[in-house]
Amino acid sequence: MGGITIYGTGSAVPAHSLDNHDLTRMVDTSDEWITSRTGIKNRYISKDETTVSLAVEAGRKTLENSGIDPQQLGLLIVATFTPDNFTPSAASMVQKHLGLNHIPIAAFDINAACSGFIYGLTAAAAMLSALPDCKYGLLIGSEVVSRIIDYSDRGTCILFGDGAGAVVVGRNENSRFVSCLGSKGDDEILCAKIADGDGYSPKFLTMNGREVYQFAIEIIPHSINAVLDKSGCRLEDIRYVICHQANERIIAAAESRLCGRPGQFVRNIEKYGNTSAASIPILLDELNRAGRISRGDKIVLVGFGGGLTWGAVMFEW
Numbered sequence: 411m412g413g414i415t416i417y418g419t420g421s422a423v424p425a426h427s428l429d430n431h432d433l434t435r436m437v438d439t440s441d442e443w444i445t446s447r448t449g450i451k452n453r454y455i456s457k458d459e460t461t462v463s464l465a466v467e468a469g470r471k472t473l474e475n476s477g478i479d480p481q482q483l484g485l486l487i488v489a490t491f492t493p494d495n496f497t498p499s500a501a502s503m504v505q506k507h508l509g510l511n512h513i514p515i516a517a518f519d520i521n522a523a524c525s526g527f528i529y530g531l532t533a534a535a536a537m538l539s540a541l542p543d544c545k546y547g548l549l550i551g552s553e554v555v556s557r558i559i560d561y562s563d564r565g566t567c568i569l570f571g572d573g574a575g576a577v578v579v580g581r582n583e584n585s586r587f588v589s590c591l592g593s594k595g596d597d598e599i600l601c602a603k604i605a606d607g608d609g610y611s612p613k614f615l616t617m618n619g620r621e622v623y624q625f626a627i628e629i630i631p632h633s634i635n636a637v638l639d640k641s642g643c644r645l646e647d648i649r650y651v652i653c654h655q656a657n658e659r660i661i662a663a664a665e666s667r668l669c670g671r672p673g674q675f676v677r678n679i680e681k682y683g684n685t686s687a688a689s690i691p692i693l694l695d696e697l698n699r700a701g702r703i704s705r706g707d708k709i710v711l712v713g714f715g716g717g718l719t720w721g722a723v724m725f726e727w
């Protein structure tokens with residue numbers, strides 16, 4: 411696939427935050443344990459915000475940042491594993507709330523858990539290549555993970571936060587785009603299943619943290635190497651590697667294994683925790699708004715999550 415790039419970014423988080431000290435009043439844990447094992451200090455938790463409302467706010471900021479006329483959008487994808495409804499999709503609701511329901515946008519959700527943004531970006535790139543009439547797409551990763559978290563389970567409640575991040579993507583013949591995706595077909599290691607017999611209410615998220623950790627520290631370097639091989643680039647050519655923000659130790663392990671240079675493997679996990687499909691675009695938005703990305707910079711995004719899914723992309727800004 412060739413010729414797509416990102417024209418704008420945006421993000422949104424709930425108003426209410428929950429820091430490690432707040433969590434010590436809820437479960438048997440400590441700021442020291444959470445910080446040393448995960449790098450997380452704070453996360454944002456929804457009280458009134460929904461997956462759609464966060465997505466709308468991030469989407470609106472992204473369109474402003476891109477300077478693209480929203481009427482030119484042909485595609486709207488929301489990556490989420492915590493949708494508000496089975497149907498309509500979050501994407502159709504975002505279309506409505508952005509006032510775009512009078513134009514024929516292809517709108518749908520994608521669920522690849524925490525890899526959702528990488529899958530969504532690949533789907534957007536493929537659709538933009540296949541549909542000449544479709545000039546731009548809005549891709550949003552939006553999650554209210556807190557709605558499926560058991561706040562008496564210290565093994566999971568310390569990790570996750572809510573939020574949304576978004577990008578406008580469009581064709582650009584001078585920019586390369588390379589993607590590698592995969593899934594293991596596992597339904598035990600990291601799950602949030604729909605309970606049977608009680609009206610389809612979701613069960614809490616359950617996770618074997620050690621197994622996910624082992625999976626992550628193998629699959630992240632593997633995925634990065636796969637997109638580098640496919641693109642003919644070396645790690646030295648890459649300005650930023652943006653890993654899914656799941657655990658500081660997981661990012662540090664990949665950075666060390668691949669001998670990343672200082673500042674190349676960027677992080678913001680301390681402030682937001684693991685926001686699943688939103689974590690990568692929130693960090694991309696921070697870099698963009700801080701003026702830290704220049705046209706032509708090569709960027710690798712890499713994610714992993716429930717499924718077990720994984721994926722990486724390399725693109726040029």
Ligand code: UT7
Binds near residue numbers: 439564620626
């Ligand atoms: O998007 C993907 C989502 N998931 C992930 O990325 C998860 C990946 N895994 C991890 O990040 C880590 O495995 C965790 C942070 C979840 C756990 O860290 P760990 O170093 O693997 O700890 P552990 O599960 O091996 O537990 C070590 C000890 C246990 O006590 P014992 O058995 O040694 O007495 C746990 O009960 O730490 C205990 N523990 C805690 N202690 C204080 C587990 N959670 C906590 C806690 N506070 N919150």
